[in-house]
Amino acid sequence: MQENSVTSKERKKKTFKMPGAYTVLFIIILVMTILTWLIPAGKYDIDANGNLIAGTYQRVTSNPQGIWDAFKAPIIGMIGNDKTAGAIPVSLFILIIGGFLGVVNETKVLDIGIATIIKKNKGRETKVMILLLILFALGGTSYGMFEESIAFLPLIIPVMLGAGFDVLTGISIVFLGVSAGILASTVNPFSVGVASATAGISPGDGLNWRLVLLVIVLLITITFVHRYAMKVKNDPGQSLLHNQRPEEAFIAKSYTTEIIPMNKNQKMILILFVLTFVIMILGLIPWTDINPSFTFFNSLSTSIKNVPLLGNLLGSDLPPLGTWYFVEMSTLFFMMTLVIGRVNHMNESEIMDSFFVGLKDLVTVAMVVAVARGIQVVMNEGQITATILHFGEIHLSGLSPVAFTLMTYLFYIPMAFLIPSTSGLASATIGILTPLGEFIGVSSSVVIMAYQCASGIVYLVTPTSAVLVGSLAIGKVEYSIWLKYIWKYVLIIFLVTCLVLIAMTSFRR
Numbered sequence: 001m002q003e004n005s006v007t008s009k010e011r012k013k014k015t016f017k018m019p020g021a022y023t024v025l026f027i028i029i030l031v032m033t034i035l036t037w038l039i040p041a042g043k044y045d046i047d048a049n050g051n052l053i054a055g056t057y058q059r060v061t062s063n064p065q066g067i068w069d070a071f072k073a074p075i076i077g078m079i080g081n082d083k084t085a086g087a088i089p090v091s092l093f094i095l096i097i098g099g100f101l102g103v104v105n106e107t108k109v110l111d112i113g114i115a116t117i118i119k120k121n122k123g124r125e126t127k128v129m130i131l132l133l134i135l136f137a138l139g140g141t142s143y144g145m146f147e148e149s150i151a152f153l154p155l156i157i158p159v160m161l162g163a164g165f166d167v168l169t170g171i172s173i174v175f176l177g178v179s180a181g182i183l184a185s186t187v188n189p190f191s192v193g194v195a196s197a198t199a200g201i202s203p204g205d206g207l208n209w210r211l212v213l214l215v216i217v218l219l220i221t222i223t224f225v226h227r228y229a230m231k232v233k234n235d236p237g238q239s240l241l242h243n244q245r246p247e248e249a250f251i252a253k254s255y256t257t258e259i260i261p262m263n264k265n266q267k268m269i270l271i272l273f274v275l276t277f278v279i280m281i282l283g284l285i286p287w288t289d290i291n292p293s294f295t296f297f298n299s300l301s302t303s304i305k306n307v308p309l310l311g312n313l314l315g316s317d318l319p320p321l322g323t324w325y326f327v328e329m330s331t332l333f334f335m336m337t338l339v340i341g342r343v344n345h346m347n348e349s350e351i352m353d354s355f356f357v358g359l360k361d362l363v364t365v366a367m368v369v370a371v372a373r374g375i376q377v378v379m380n381e382g383q384i385t386a387t388i389l390h391f392g393e394i395h396l397s398g399l400s401p402v403a404f405t406l407m408t409y410l411f412y413i414p415m416a417f418l419i420p421s422t423s424g425l426a427s428a429t430i431g432i433l434t435p436l437g438e439f440i441g442v443s444s445s446v447v448i449m450a451y452q453c454a455s456g457i458v459y460l461v462t463p464t465s466a467v468l469v470g471s472l473a474i475g476k477v478e479y480s481i482w483l484k485y486i487w488k489y490v491l492i493i494f495l496v497t498c499l500v501l502i503a504m505t506s507f508r509r
Helices: 002-014 021-038 067-079 088-106 109-120 125-143 147-162 167-183 189-199 207-234 264-284 296-306 310-314 326-343 348-361 363-382 385-396 401-418 422-440 444-459 466-475 479-507
Strands: none
Touching: 021 067, 021 363, 067 088, 067 363, 088 109, 088 147, 088 264, 088 326, 088 348, 088 363, 109 264, 125 147, 125 167, 125 207, 147 167, 147 466, 167 207, 167 444, 167 466, 167 479, 189 422, 189 444, 207 444, 207 479, 264 326, 326 348, 348 363, 363 401, 363 466, 385 401, 385 422, 401 422, 401 444, 401 479, 422 444, 444 479, 466 479
């Protein structure tokens, strides 16, 4: 009996698994709920632009959160309230993307297209990998591509599987690509734009240093992903997923059979499929923010609306490209779902059946977004965010320029975890820290660089990131496996960004 008991305990130890994404996120919500009882509540005065005013922190009556509040937080995270934006737009976009891909998959266009790509690039997979990493990084650094990158995972992962790599390689190309661009944002309006406006400086201030950082981070990312991918290709047993599910870690579909040429309708569907993503990208890039004189899409939208009949036919509320967000993206993909279904000669029932099959695959991803948002709900309702900011305000003053820069970087790492929105984090903190930096002799552009580096590095590992947990959910990769895979990369990026921040501080004093 004793031997059986020991064996049972050993078996339990061996079969221990990392808690799922929902469990991890809810544990964090509970921790934040407890902290609302321990950390004093506070607030800052706010200026006309909604920015916090440094030196105006004041204590307020505590509002500790309870058990009901903790369980309610994910619900509020989905629908939103006056203190926290809801996740419905993001979640709905993810669901519609799933439905869109469900209909497209029914046409077999992607299977044929992927098989063709693999056959034509046989032996040149490295070039495809590097090109994709560069393209995703450019999307992240230019217009803040992040949440919408999830839409590309169901496309990239099968290509990498068919080429002999594993799921982690496919996830890395998309997620690490956009994350490298986010970390080294050059003209990203959601991070650099908001932060620069809050600090009262031009987004072009410090651009040269951000470009240098982008090149360095991108080279590190390409080297890291390529090294792992080739190791897996040469020896599949080296894959971190090999022991978990070897039967699906690699070739998910067989692309070695003879390729069936596309018919006329399938070629049209492929064109519409690519066009959908091109329009999405054009719609998201903030053209006038990057270059105020570039008003082509604004003028085009106005001209179309003024054309008799055509303007009314397309819709009076058609926004110009460059001003789109989740509502417009969801509308585009929903519309193109129906168009592609009809081109494939599918009837109403067939389109909707395929749509809901695809939607079902991403329900888990969509719900994760709401649960992650619940962490911010608890913090905002408990009014502890301002107190945490005040702690940084009083402890960062009086340091040397280099020490201030590095401490600002370190301060922003937990803050980026607590406030996962780059624009929200910038609005809440830049107005406080940039005046402190200027007083010490650290330019505002350096503080902004520290803020965006911290945000970028936290996005790589935080379970509060809907994009990270969503990407892992799509690839069916456990969070613990991701941490094992990414920790060396995170350490290298952290050390490199510290060196760049030190150099930037020294040369911009």
